[in-house]
Amino acid sequence: MITVELAKTLRDAGLRWHPATGDRFVIDKPGVDDDVYTVSEMTVERHDHPSGTILGFNGTTEWALDSVTADESLWLPREDQLRELLGPAFVGLTRMASGDRVVHTVTATIDGVDRTFAAADPAVAYGEALAAYITHALA
Template identity: 50%
Template sequence: MISLDLARRIVHDAGVLWQPAAGDRFVIDAELLTGQVFWVSDLTVEPQTFGEQTVLGFNGTTEWALDSVSLDKAVWLPREDQLRGLLGDRLESLMRTPEGWEVTYAGNAGSRHTVTDPDVECAYAKALLSL
């Protein structure tokens, strides 16, 4: 799974905006809750819009029901397929190496770059951040 630090950087450094959808993972960015991963689901956590603000509404079926949390307090943990989608046509290859997962992607002016990480999602995130 992508690290919390890389997930934060995808939003702050790369400027990726999250539109919550069923199946998305996230953490609540509060010291006591960052170790708890939540999933957006039609049954337990649903995106709800009030005016122009989207919040994540927690239904009463969770162990301890929250009312809601605003998106600025949630950190999206993108999945492998979502990170591949964000890389788009720049993604050239993914290969398993003794050091981990190697992602090769096209940079500016046709240059090729490679990043490696033991976790495939972290490797994709590092590639995305380097663009």
């Protein structure tokens, strides 16, 4: 899973979230961004209103919460979502193991040049590649 810091980098680069079932998120406020929630019909429901999307909390798990707006939440995209968002820029993923250490490298074509992004977690490598891709595309 990507870090909150990388999720903020992606959001700040221009990635927009349209909550869907299965999406993970944190509440984007200091002191409460440690708990990861998942959008689902049972626990956290998406409610679309003309004024914006509200994420409503149901049940006892989130007893202290009623709802938060999507703008108050920070999406933590999954590995498959990050790969999908890279689209045609995605070239490949490699895995290299050396003793106890494993490094995943994502290759993406950005501005006609293949660039590599390495991390222990493949989702982080995808996230870093996507952040670079979005930043370049919007520059």
